[in-house]
Amino acid sequence: MELIRLEQIRKTYPQPQGTITVLDGIDLSIPTDEFVAIVGPSGCGKTTLLRIINGLITPTSGTALYRGKPLNGVNLGCAMVFQSFALLPWLTVRENVELGPEARGMDAEQRAKKANFFIDKVGLDGYEEAYPRELSGGMKQRVGLARAMAVEPELLLMDEPFSALDALTSVALREELLDLWRDPEIPLRTLLLVTHIIEEAVELADRVIVLSNRPARILKDLAVPLKRPRNKKSEEFGQFVDEIFSLIA
Amino acid sequence: MEVTPVPEVGMTRILGLLEVLDDHGGREDIYRLARDLSYEFGDLLGVIKAAEILRLVDTPGGDVVLQPLGKQIIECDVNTKKSLLKKQVKAHSLFSHFIAFLKQQPDRKASREEVVVEAGRILAQEKPLSVFRTLVNWGRYTELFGYNRDDDAFYLDSEE
Numbered sequence: 001m002e003l004i005r006l007e008q009i010r011k012t013y014p015q016p017q018g019t020i021t022v023l024d025g026i027d028l029s030i031p032t033d034e035f036v037a038i039v040g041p042s043g044c045g046k047t048t049l050l051r052i053i054n055g056l057i058t059p060t061s062g063t064a065l066y067r068g069k070p071l072n073g074v075n076l077g078c079a080m081v082f083q084s085f086a087l088l089p090w091l092t093v094r095e096n097v098e099l100g101p102e103a104r105g106m107d108a109e110q111r112a113k114k115a116n117f118f119i120d121k122v123g124l125d126g127y128e129e130a131y132p133r134e135l136s137g138g139m140k141q142r143v144g145l146a147r148a149m150a151v152e153p154e155l156l157l158m159d160e161p162f163s164a165l166d167a168l169t170s171v172a173l174r175e176e177l178l179d180l181w182r183d184p185e186i187p188l189r190t191l192l193l194v195t196h197i198i199e200e201a202v203e204l205a206d207r208v209i210v211l212s213n214r215p216a217r218i219l220k221d222l223a224v225p226l227k228r229p230r231n232k233k234s235e236e237f238g239q240f241v242d243e244i245f246s247l248i249a
Numbered sequence: 250m251e252v253t254p255v256p257e258v259g260m261t262r263i264l265g266l267l268e269v270l271d272d273h274g275g276r277e278d279i280y281r282l283a284r285d286l287s288y289e290f291g292d293l294l295g296v297i298k299a300a301e302i303l304r305l306v307d308t309p310g311g312d313v314v315l316q317p318l319g320k321q322i323i324e325c326d327v328n329t330k331k332s333l334l335k336k337q338v339k340a341h342s343l344f345s346h347f348i349a350f351l352k353q354q355p356d357r358k359a360s361r362e363e364v365v366v367e368a369g370r371i372l373a374q375e376k377p378l379s380v381f382r383t384l385v386n387w388g389r390y391t392e393l394f395g396y397n398r399d400d401d402a403f404y405l406d407s408e409e
Contacts (some may be wrong), residue, residue, distance in 0.1 A: 123327040126389040126406075129397050136386070138261030167286040168265030168296060175268050176327070232272050 002068070003077070003155055003190055004030040004053055009062035011048055021215040022048050026062070028209065028218065030192060032154070035181065037193045037201035040211030041248055046194040049216070050157050053192065054078050075155075076104070079148035083160040085140040087132040087147075094119065094128040096143050100151040111150070118146040121186060122176070138169040145180070149188055158193045162200065174204060178228075198244045202237060203230055210247050219247050252342045252371045257379045258299040260334065260390040266296050267305060267323045270315040279313050303337040335391035344393065346371060347384055351394075351405040358404040361396075 009026040012019045022045040030036055040046050051057045052064055055075035064071045079100060087096050094115055101111035119125060122142040132140055141161060148156055161177075162170035180186055195201050201208045202224060210220040222244070226236055269286065270277060283293045297313050300306040305319035318337075322330050338344050350367055351357045359367075361381060368380035385403070388394025396403045 121327070123331060123390070125328075125331070126392040126395065129395070129399070130389065131398060134385070134396075134398065136259040136261060138259060166262070167288055168262040168269065169259070170265070171268045172261045172265035175264075175323070179326070233274075 001032045002029055003032050003066065004028065004192075005063075005065040005068070006049075006052070007063040007065075009049070009052060009059045009064060011045070011052065011057070012060045023052075023059070024215040024217055026216065026218060028221075030155070030190065033189045035191045035193070035204060035206045036209065037195060037205035037207070038209045038211060039195055039198055039201045039244060039248070040216060041213050042196050044211050044214050045216035046196075046211060047159055049211075050080075050159050050192070050194050053155075054080055054157055077154040078157050079151050079153035079155075081141070081144045081148045081156065081158040081161045083163050085132070085137075085144045085164075087140060087143055089132050091131075092128065093124055093130050093132075093135075093143050096132070097124075097146045097150055100147045104151050114150045114152075115146070118150045121149070121180060121183065122146045136169070137165045138173055141165065141173055142176075145177070149180070149186065152187050155190045155192060156188055158191065160195055161193070163195070163197070170200075174200065178204065198241050198248075199232065202226070202240050202244070203232060208244060210244055212248075220244075250342055250345075252346045254372050254375045254380065255302050255341065255343055255383055255387075256295040256299045257383050258296050259386060262296045263300045263303070263305065264323070264330070266300055266313075267315060267319045270306065270313060271320065271323055275315040275320070276312055279308070279311055282313065302341060303334065305337070331391055335393055338387050338391045338393055343372075343380070344384070344387070347394070348405060348409060351403070356404075358402045360401045361403060364403050 006026050006028040009023055011023040012021045026049060038046050038049065052059050053075065055071045055073055066075055066077055097115040097119055098111045101114050119128060122145050124142050124146060127139060162173055165173065181188060181191065193201065193204060205224055208222045208224060209218055212219050224240065226240065230237060279297065283290045297306060297308060301308055305316055305322065307314045307316055322333050351359060364384065365377045365381050369377040372380055384394060385396045392406050393409065394403060395406060
């Protein structure tokens with residue numbers, strides 16, 4: 001089943017010195033049950049593409065379809081995890097997690113149930129009454145993940161979710177993300193990750209879309225042939241990373 | 250029993266260290282590991298020390314070696330992970346001291362100030378606020394202690 005189809009997506013922004021083209025001729029299909037990563041140089045337009053899929057911005061030209069229908073406004077089939085966590089500092093962990101379900105109109109009992117479930121799944125039991133300022137970056141991103149998953153999206157969008165974290169924290173969270181994806185109790189099957197870290201894309205995804213410098217075009221759409229769990233120290237892993245690096249460089 | 254300090258290191262970093270060591274075949278030179286991770290050497294030593302205190306790694310010579318419990322922790326689900334870590338945390342003198350301390354308090358609760366004063370009394374060489382933050386962070390992760398900022402209550406989990 002095809003979840004997302006992008007056809008000849010182009011996005012431009014008018015500037016005083018002339019029009020800037022961010023995306024140019026993007027064709028992309030994302031089926032259900034796939035973990036897709038988009039990699040490309042910083043500032044190439046990856047986040048813009050993610051925002052078009054989320055319905056937060058409209059393309060200048062081209063068509064964005066969700067389940068075969070043109071996107072018109074915010075895509076309620078998606079939830080987003082942000083690099084900067086985007087937590088509300090005056091709310092506790094539990095209240096932040098409940099925000100997503102609340103915005104989708106769930107009643108108090110239902111959203112408390114959802115929040116409890118996902119707080120448990122991401123390992124935040126014990127932190128329910130903590131405020132974001134009391135949390136480390138890793139714990140904040142767990143809240144971001146729980147909040148996004150609590151609306152049970154068909155497609156989870158992640159915009160550089162581990163880039164603001166130190167190396168050890170991001171390693172731990174990447175493993176936990178894979179555990180969540182494999183967890184049969186969580187209806188999270190389709191993921192779209194945007195990252196500028198090639199190793200992260202190869203470690204996590206089934207498929208890697210490589211974008212060029214701005215204006216972004218798709219340079220290559222690669223299936224990752226490595227079995228899971230992936231050994232980041234293996235020769236095959238290194239070769240695949242090198243192949244993508246040579247495309248971008 | 251003498252109370253010994255623990256470095257102020259988050260649990261997620263400790264878990265990340267275990268994953269990285271596993272990727273490196275279970276053993277790595279500490280200096281090389283810091284370089285590979287682009288990690289400040291002193292920061293990495295703090296994480297390794299914390300993992301060693303919890304008996305998840307060993308540090309023979311200049312190496313850091315994943316221990317069977319560390320390997321077990323990265324292979325289990327999140328709640329088992331927390332439960333195994335709780336056992337290790339409870340066994341540490343700092344945490345066992347504060348378990349006993351809270352059991353002596355009315356409603357098994359103490360204010361932040363009371364905990365900070367006690368931390369300063371038993372660990373005079375350490376920064377008491379740093380000790381408090383570690384008690385809260387490790388305590389929350391392992392569900393041993395809780396802290397409610399609104400009520401200024403540091404408390405023992407109901408199951409203890």
